[in-house]
Amino acid sequence: MKLFALTLLTMLAFAANSVLNRLALAGGLIDPASFAIIRLFSGALILGLIVLLRSAAHPALLSPRRWTSVAALLAYMLGFSFAYLSLDTGVGALILFGGVQITMFAGALVAKEHVPALKWVGALVAAGGLAWFLWPTQDTRIDPAGAALMGIAALGWGIYSLMGRGAKNATTETAANFAIAAPFSLLALFATTPQVAPLGILLACLSGMVMSGLGYALWYAILPRLASSTAAVAQLSVPVLAALGGIALLDEELTLRFVMAALVVLGGIGLSVVYKPRRSSRDLARTSGDS
Template sequence: MSTTALPARRAPDSFAVLLMVGLCAIWGFQQVAIKSTNAALPPIFQAGLRSAIAALLVWGWARSRGTPLFRDDGTLAAGLLAGMLFAGEFVCIFLGLTLTSASRMAVFLYTAPCFTALGLHWFAEGERMRRVQWLGIFLAFAGMTLAFADGFLHGAPARGTTLAAVAGDALGVLAGIAWAATTVVVRATRLAHSSASKTLFYQLAVSAVVLLALALGLGQVHVDALTPLAIASLAYQAVVVAFVSYLVWFWLLTRYVASRLSVFSFLTPLFGVSFGVLLLGDSFSLRFLMAAVLVLTGIALVNAPGKR
C-alpha cells in the first residue's frame, strides 16, 4: 500500500463529535444484543446473517439514491481487501472468545485505535499525529485497560491452559489489527474517493460470504430457539449497527481526519459496561469512573487544536 493523495479532511467539529458518541453508544449496546442472540444462533452464523441483511439494506439504499455500486471505478481490489479484513476481524473475535475471557478480548481488541493512528500516520496524508496526540491515545488506551483490569486479571486462565489463552489473546490483537487495517485501507486507497454506501457494501457483501461459508464449514448453520428477543436483537445488529451506524461511520471518514475519529472508539467498551449496569444488573467501581476520566482526557488531547 502506498501513500495516496487524498482530499483534505478537517478535524472533527461538534457535529462529528456528537455523531461519534452516538455511534459508540450504539456499538456498546451491541454487546448486549449479541448475548441476547447467542442462545438462538451460533456466533459466526449470527455475524454472517447480520452482514447479509445489512448488505441488502445498503443495496436498496444506494439504489433509491441513484448511487452506483457496481460501476468500475478502480476500487475493486481495495474493496475486496477491506471486506476480507472486515470478515477476518469477526472471525478472530469469535474464535478468540472460545479461548480467552471477554474482558481480556476487550483489552486486546481495543488496541485498534493505536494501530489505526500508526497506520494512518504512515500511509495517509493529513493524518500525521503530534506528540500530544500520541499521549492522548496512550491515556485513552490506559483508561480502557484500567476499566477492564479486574476482569483481565480474574479472567487469567488456570494452569495448563496458558497456551490456549495466549492464542486467544493473540487473536484479540489480530482482530484489532484487522479493524485498524480496514480503516487505513478505506482512508489511504481509492476507496477514499468512493461513496460511503459502496465502501460499506464491499465489506458487508464480502464478509457475509466469508462468514456464512465458515459457519457452514464449522457446522454452525442452525437455529436453536428463535425467540422474539433474539429476532429483535438480530434486527438491531443488522439494521441499526451494520447498516445505519457503519454507513454514518464511513460517511464521517470521507469528511474528517480518521485518526481523530478512531480514538472515540475507546468509549465503546465503556458504553458496553454502562449498558450492562443499567440493563443486566452488572456492578461497577470507582476504578471504572477513573478509567472513564482517562479515556475522555485522551480523546480531548487527540482532538485538541494544534498551534498555528
C-alpha cells in the same frame, strides 16, 4: 441540538452492537459464527437497498484494495462475535476501541505521517492503560482467548478504517464490502456447531440491519457536519455506553478496575484526537493572499 441528538443516536447504535452480540451469546440463543453471518448478510441487504434508492454509482469490486477491506471486515466481524463468548460487554468494547485507535496510530507511522508529540503521549497512555487492564491479577482475570479475539477484531476494524480513508462514497463502499464479505463468512460455520434460536436470529438481524447498516449510513450522513475532533471524541462514549448496557440488560458488574482503565484509555485517546496543528504565520499569510 438536532445534530447532537443524531450523533448520540449513532453512538448508541455502535454500543448496541456489543450489547446485542453479548446478549445473544450469553443467553445461548445463537452461536458466534451464525451471529456474524446473519449480521453481515442483513447489513449487506439494508446497505444495498440504501445504495439502490440513492442510485449511487457502482464501485469497483475486484481491486486489491477491495479485497484487503473485505478481509479486514471479516476479521472484525468474526473476531468480535467469538470474543463475546467470554468477555463482558464493556470489557470487549474497551479492548476493541482502544485497539482500533492503536492500530490506526500504527498505520500513520507505517505511512510515514508526521506524528506530533501530544499524539505520541496520548497513544502511549492509551496503550499503557489497556495493557494494565488486561494484565492478569488474583482478583481480576480477563479471558486471554477472548481478549486476543477482540484484539484481532480491533486490528481488522482499524485496517478497515484506514482503507476507507478518502472514499468518495463511504456508504456505497461499505455496501460493496458487506456484500462480498457475507458469502465468505459462511466458512466460519466449520469452526463451530450452528445453534440458532428465533430470538437469536432477531438479535443478529437487528445488529446487522439497524445498528450496523442504518447506523453506518447515519454516521456517514452526519460526519461531514462534524469537526474531525468532535467526531473522534464522540466515539469515546461507545465503551461507556456499552458497559452501561451490559449492566442494565445482562447484570454485568461494573468494577473499579474497569472504570479506572476506561478513564486512562479514553483519556489517552482524547489527548490524541483533540490535537490541532498550529498554523504558521507563513501559512496564514499565504491563505490570506489566496483569498
